[in-house]
Amino acid sequence: MDRHIGMLVNTQKKGALDMACRLIQWGKKKEIPILLPPHEASILGVPATTDDIWKTMVNFTVVIGGDGTFLRASRYVLNHSIPLYGINLGHLGFLASGKPEEAESDLEQILRGDYALQEHRILEGVIWREERRKHTLYALNDLVLTKGAFARVITIEIRIGNRYFNTLPADGVIVSTPTGSTAYALSAGGPIVPPHVPCMVLAPICAHTLYARPVIVGERDIINLIPRGSHRDLMLTQDGQLGYEILPGDRIELSLSHTKVVKVIVLPQRTYFDLLHEKLKWGQGIVRYEDKE
Incomplete structure (x- = not known):
């Protein structure tokens, strides 16, 4: 061979x-x-x-x-x-x-x-604008919604599936795979999750509330992030390397991909x-x- x-x-x-x-x-x-x-x-x-x-x-x-x-x-x-x-x-x-x-x-x-081969799950993100699919992104580590250069808090509505979960005033929010739990999410106070544990980590960035904490979300759950207000200087970053402009009212749908994985040699x-x-x-x-x- x-x-x-x-x-x-x-x-x-x-x-x-x-x-x-x-x-x-x-x-x-x-x-x-x-x-x-x-x-x-x-x-x-x-x-x-x-x-x-x-x-x-x-x-x-x-x-x-x-x-x-x-x-x-x-x-x-x-x-x-x-x-x-x-x-x-x-x-x-x-x-x-x-x-x-x-x-x-x-x-x-x-x-x-x-x-041995270890399969690392991939995060799939879809940016919806006026209920039209604008972009589909895949990330091994994380997808991060953040404010721009100005020191203004943004307000993010978070839904798990169709159910309302929280409205978060913060500098942004990280959604990471287990692989990405030792990256940006770790610095935001998130837990360390081994790659073989199927889940997502939802971690606020500098939340302006005493009650915001990182949350583990199940492998079949779907997270929806919806920026509220008129703040237009918003960015969604893919593995910290590629960026996409986000407008107020856009909906970012995040889930673990069921078709794509990255195989890592261990x-x-x-x-x-x-x-x-x-x-x-x-x-x-x-x-x-x-x-x-």
């Missing part, structure tokens, strides 16, 4: 480009084709594979960069069943969890089949809870007392 590794790279980082060159040379020595789409190939000066062919040929893809690169990669492969493995050259790296010094050994382990020696322990420094600096016999 032919083995083809795809590669997606943060071309703005010299370290990522150096790592990509290193792995391309490793692939040549191992006689394992590493395929790059046109943008990455032009920067690295190697032969390119067209997007359509790339998406049909690769068995899995190594993503070199940080979590932002991983989020872009997830949108790139969203309609194709291509597992992703991230090598982290960013900061925390909850998505891109591989270590640069172990890159070659990790890829060899994956090629041996010594890994190595048995590097579990999600190991990652939390490492990245969040849990338990470090705490004195441990042992019972004396």
